[in-house]
Each structure stands twice: as C-alpha cells, then as structure tokens.
Amino acid sequence: MATIDDMGAMKSLLGLSADKAHDELWIGLHYGGHKEWRWSLADKDFYQEGGRKYRNFEGSSNAEMFVRQHNGKWYTGGISTKLFFICYDGNRKGGERYVLVSKAMSWTDAQVYCRSTHTDLVSIRNPEENQAVATAIDELNVWIGLFKYGEHWSDGRNSSFRHWSPDFGVLLPQNCAVMTGRTSGRWGQRSCDELHPFLCTCTRKRVLKVRLEDIQELNDPAMNTAILNQTQQLLNEATLSNHHKMVWKSNSEGQVFTKEQCQEDQEQEQDFCDTV
Incomplete structure (x- = not known):
C-alpha cells in the first residue's frame, strides 16, 4: 500500500487518481x-x-x-x-x-x-x-x-x-486511512473492513553509470558525499519530491570510481583509461 512522504508525492498521487476524484482511496496508513x-x-x-x-x-x-x-x-x-x-x-x-x-x-x-x-x-x-x-x-x-x-x-x-x-x-483502532480527491487529497479514516479502491507503492531500482575523463581525487569520501548530495538535490527539485534515495556502488576495495580497462583495436594491447 502507498506510503506518502511529502506534498510532492501527494500531488503525484492526485494526478494519478484524477479519474477517481470522488472516490475514497486506501493508502498504507493504519492504526498500530x-x-x-x-x-x-x-x-x-x-x-x-x-x-x-x-x-x-x-x-x-x-x-x-x-x-x-x-x-x-x-x-x-x-x-x-x-x-x-x-x-x-x-x-x-x-x-x-x-x-x-x-x-x-x-x-x-x-x-x-x-x-x-x-x-x-x-x-x-x-x-x-x-x-x-x-x-x-x-x-x-x-x-x-x-x-x-x-x-x-x-x-x-x-x-x-x-x-x-x-x-x-484520532485514528481509532480497527481504522485505516483514505485519501479523497474531492477534498484536495486530504485524508480521513474508515473501518479497515470497508471496500475501497487503493493505491500501491512501486519501488524501482535503477543503476546509472557515469564515465569521466579524470578520476583523480574523486574517491575521497568527502568528494563522493558532496557529489551525491548535489545530485540528490537536483533530482528532488526536478521531481518535487524527496522520496528518492541515491547511493554509490563501490567495488570490493571500497572504491566508487575505478579506471576502466579498454582494448586498443589496432595493437590488440590492453590499456588503462581515466574513465569510469
């Protein structure tokens, strides 16, 4: 069931459920x-x-x-x-x-x-x-x-x-939360036994590879953190939401950026390139 982190996610859900604007839609919040x-x-x-x-x-x-x-x-x-x-x-x-x-x-x-x-x-x-x-x-x-x-x-x-x-x-025992389009997505509570359409959260994992001309000093932890934080901020601003999570993928030696091994076609020799 859908977990909602912020107003950006709320606006996205309202857009997705526009054709059910008058329905009460279950979200994932319930009395615990x-x-x-x-x-x-x-x-x-x-x-x-x-x-x-x-x-x-x-x-x-x-x-x-x-x-x-x-x-x-x-x-x-x-x-x-x-x-x-x-x-x-x-x-x-x-x-x-x-x-x-x-x-x-x-x-x-x-x-x-x-x-x-x-x-x-x-x-x-x-x-x-x-x-x-x-x-x-x-x-x-x-x-x-x-x-x-x-x-x-x-x-x-x-x-x-x-x-x-x-x-x-107060959210009462045996009750769960619904989102209603006719009240601009504001939430209410209903008995968890009622029948309503519902919203699900779909988690997607994507891997992005970046090739750079120079990796000198990029494996410094402070530099890695600064790049990741700036990229995360740009993504949040672009999507009006902060429910994305970005992490570096490192190799067995704990390095994020490594030299890529490439093959020279003419000489059939291995060379090392300052790219990732």
Missing part, C-alpha cells in the same frame, strides 16, 4: 496500537544522538496529541485548538531559521503551511534550541512540531508526513 511522540521533521540526518528524545513538558504529556510551547515549557493541545505556530527553515542561518507565523491554525494545517513555505514545523533537539525558540516567540503560546501518533505505514517506513482533513480526530 502503540503511541509515541515524534517530530514532524523526519529527516534522520537532522538529528544527532539523543536529539529526537529531548522533551521539556510541564505537567502531564498524555492529555492531547499535539504540543505547544509557552515560556520555554511544553504543553499538549487538541485537534480543534488553533494557535500561532513556529516553522523551521533549513535555508536560513542562526535565529532566522525560526519563523513565527502569527496566524491561528490547527496543528495539522500549521504543519502543511510550514512544509509548503519553509521546511517543516520546528523541531527542538536540546535546551539551547528550546531557549532560541522561546526567544523567537516571546511570550506567545505556539505550536511546535511534536505530535503523538498511533498509526503506522504498512511497509514499515517511518514517514511522519500527514495530510488529514480539518475535522480529523
């Missing part, structure tokens, strides 16, 4: 029983060890499923609560990364807004960041990116992307 706190921004490279687990709750953390910050302390809030919120923008530096939006929204709508205009709702990984956010919002009461979930994707992936309809409550 175990509830835990998770940050909206799911990028694993964003968090150092222990960063995902930082918490600063004042009182009980079990009352509601979303989290707000006020004067540096965290409190829970409900689905119908509308507050100002603070986004994180990974393209900015220092305190400018924390963008206060002075428009009251539900947590789910705030999440969609931050993802479409910046990076995501803010994650807070340590006391220093918690204080920086408190400074950015002054004494306001705002949403941050922490939420409690009990739903899981059928393929086991950890996507924290959600696109619930505004009247969404």
Whole structure:
C-alpha cells in the first residue's frame, strides 16, 4: 500500500487518481496500537544522538496529541485548538531559521503551511534550541512540531508526513486511512473492513553509470558525499519530491570510481583509461 512522504508525492498521487476524484482511496496508513511522540521533521540526518528524545513538558504529556510551547515549557493541545505556530527553515542561518507565523491554525494545517513555505514545523533537539525558540516567540503560546501518533505505514517506513482533513480526530483502532480527491487529497479514516479502491507503492531500482575523463581525487569520501548530495538535490527539485534515495556502488576495495580497462583495436594491447 502507498506510503506518502511529502506534498510532492501527494500531488503525484492526485494526478494519478484524477479519474477517481470522488472516490475514497486506501493508502498504507493504519492504526498500530502503540503511541509515541515524534517530530514532524523526519529527516534522520537532522538529528544527532539523543536529539529526537529531548522533551521539556510541564505537567502531564498524555492529555492531547499535539504540543505547544509557552515560556520555554511544553504543553499538549487538541485537534480543534488553533494557535500561532513556529516553522523551521533549513535555508536560513542562526535565529532566522525560526519563523513565527502569527496566524491561528490547527496543528495539522500549521504543519502543511510550514512544509509548503519553509521546511517543516520546528523541531527542538536540546535546551539551547528550546531557549532560541522561546526567544523567537516571546511570550506567545505556539505550536511546535511534536505530535503523538498511533498509526503506522504498512511497509514499515517511518514517514511522519500527514495530510488529514480539518475535522480529523484520532485514528481509532480497527481504522485505516483514505485519501479523497474531492477534498484536495486530504485524508480521513474508515473501518479497515470497508471496500475501497487503493493505491500501491512501486519501488524501482535503477543503476546509472557515469564515465569521466579524470578520476583523480574523486574517491575521497568527502568528494563522493558532496557529489551525491548535489545530485540528490537536483533530482528532488526536478521531481518535487524527496522520496528518492541515491547511493554509490563501490567495488570490493571500497572504491566508487575505478579506471576502466579498454582494448586498443589496432595493437590488440590492453590499456588503462581515466574513465569510469
């Protein structure tokens, strides 16, 4: 069943299901029983060890499923609560990364807004960041990116992307998620025993070989990482999605770039070329 990672994937699915615009289509999200706190921004490279687990709750953390910050302390809030919120923008530096939006929204709508205009709702990984956010919002009461979930994707992936309809409550036991075209793809919940059309995720693996004139220094790990990251960014921008994964394929010696052995037709001798 389909796992949806971001708004780019949502737009692609809406295009594919245009002929079923009024149908409710199963996606791969279902109630899993175990509830835990998770940050909206799911990028694993964003968090150092222990960063995902930082918490600063004042009182009980079990009352509601979303989290707000006020004067540096965290409190829970409900689905119908509308507050100002603070986004994180990974393209900015220092305190400018924390963008206060002075428009009251539900947590789910705030999440969609931050993802479409910046990076995501803010994650807070340590006391220093918690204080920086408190400074950015002054004494306001705002949403941050922490939420409690009990739903899981059928393929086991950890996507924290959600696109619930505004009247969404809590995903109930025995319920699964549907995507509805008539509400711009917003999600709802239905009994998992109901019959609906469904969307599947198809994973494709492609190998791309690159031939270069000069491979000197290209096997340096830092250079490999820089090339891969830049290529990944270009692919994401071209497809409006970040659910592609690129990795280098190395030989038995751990090298990505190697000299290609080529045959000289006239001399029938082997030569070595600085190509890959």
